[in-house]
Amino acid sequence: MSKLRLGVNIDHVATVRNARGGDNPDPVRAALMAQDAGADGITAHLREDRRHIIDSDIDRLMDALRVPLNFEMAATAEMQAIALRHKPHAVCLVPEKREERTTEGGLDVAKNDNALGAYIAPLRDAGARVSMFIAAEKSQLDASARIGAPVVELHAGAYADAWAEERWDVRDSELAKITDMAAYGASIGLEVHVGHGLTYDSVGPIAALPEVMELNIGHFIIGEAIFRGLPEAIKEMRRCMDAARA
Ligand SMILES: CC(=O)[C@@H](O)[C@H](O)COP(=O)(O)O
Numbered sequence: 001m002s003k004l005r006l007g008v009n010i011d012h013v014a015t016v017r018n019a020r021g022g023d024n025p026d027p028v029r030a031a032l033m034a035q036d037a038g039a040d041g042i043t044a045h046l047r048e049d050r051r052h053i054i055d056s057d058i059d060r061l062m063d064a065l066r067v068p069l070n071f072e073m074a075a076t077a078e079m080q081a082i083a084l085r086h087k088p089h090a091v092c093l094v095p096e097k098r099e100e101r102t103t104e105g106g107l108d109v110a111k112n113d114n115a116l117g118a119y120i121a122p123l124r125d126a127g128a129r130v131s132m133f134i135a136a137e138k139s140q141l142d143a144s145a146r147i148g149a150p151v152v153e154l155h156a157g158a159y160a161d162a163w164a165e166e167r168w169d170v171r172d173s174e175l176a177k178i179t180d181m182a183a184y185g186a187s188i189g190l191e192v193h194v195g196h197g198l199t200y201d202s203v204g205p206i207a208a209l210p211e212v213m214e215l216n217i218g219h220f221i222i223g224e225a226i227f228r229g230l231p232e233a234i235k236e237m238r239r240c241m242d243a244a245r246a
């Protein structure tokens with residue numbers, strides 16, 4: 001089985017910084033620490049409302065990182081211009097709602113395939129590995145492949161929430177969807193990633209799926225870093241992933 005990559009999302013270091021304004025804690029410092037602790041990449045979501053990551057964080061991440069940056073963003077003209085200016089390794093298109101607390105669902109690629117196909121073309125031409133953050137639904141994977149997105153990231157939020165709420169029947173049905181769609185995605189030539197809400201408990205069954213190439217994990221790792229430090233929080237996630245993949 002190929003090595004499963006871990007992308008560490010540092011958004012919520014910026015959430016804590018922004019609670020008080022100023023520069024601390026610095027998400028770029030966290031990203032560099034994550035890189036040293038074995039993260040295969042760094043993920044940062046520049047939301048349109050700049051509630052956590054801000055533009056200067058992206059500037060600084062682009063300058064400072066050795067590992068690839070996965071730049072998460074909404075499919076807007078403003079974000080496209082920012083991505084084209086920076087040319088990050090990867091761009092992940094995420095749906096955004098102003099009133100949501102976190103990313104609630106996947107991008108509706110099936111409904112907006114023509115527009116999204118045109119939207120990603122210049123990003124792909126600029127060399128970015130474009131991914132679609134989608135629900136684990138066949139129509140969304142088919143549409144992602146149709147528009148030429150090489151990668152999909154399956155939204156694990158419902159699966160992760162079911163773990164947290166101990167709703168085991170929902171957990172199992174959500175896991176079954178991700179399992180089936182990871183296999184389906186690989187069978188139609190997509191690179192499959194999974195992310196959102198994963199924890200030490202919930203990561204194992206996802207990491208065990210042979211078609212999954214990358215996990216992006218943030219909120220839980222940053223929270224856990226308060227108790228055990230960021231490097232150790234990341235290394236423990238890596239251990240959980242490796243144990244499941246063995
Ligand atoms: C797309 C996604 O899952 C991440 O961006 C993550 O949710 C962190 O950002 P928010 O907490 O702002 O949703």
Ligand SMILES: NCC(=O)COP(=O)(O)O
Nearest residue numbers: 009195196197216218219
């Ligand atoms: N794309 C998912 C991501 O980057 C991390 O999500 P979370 O672990 O912060 O929920």
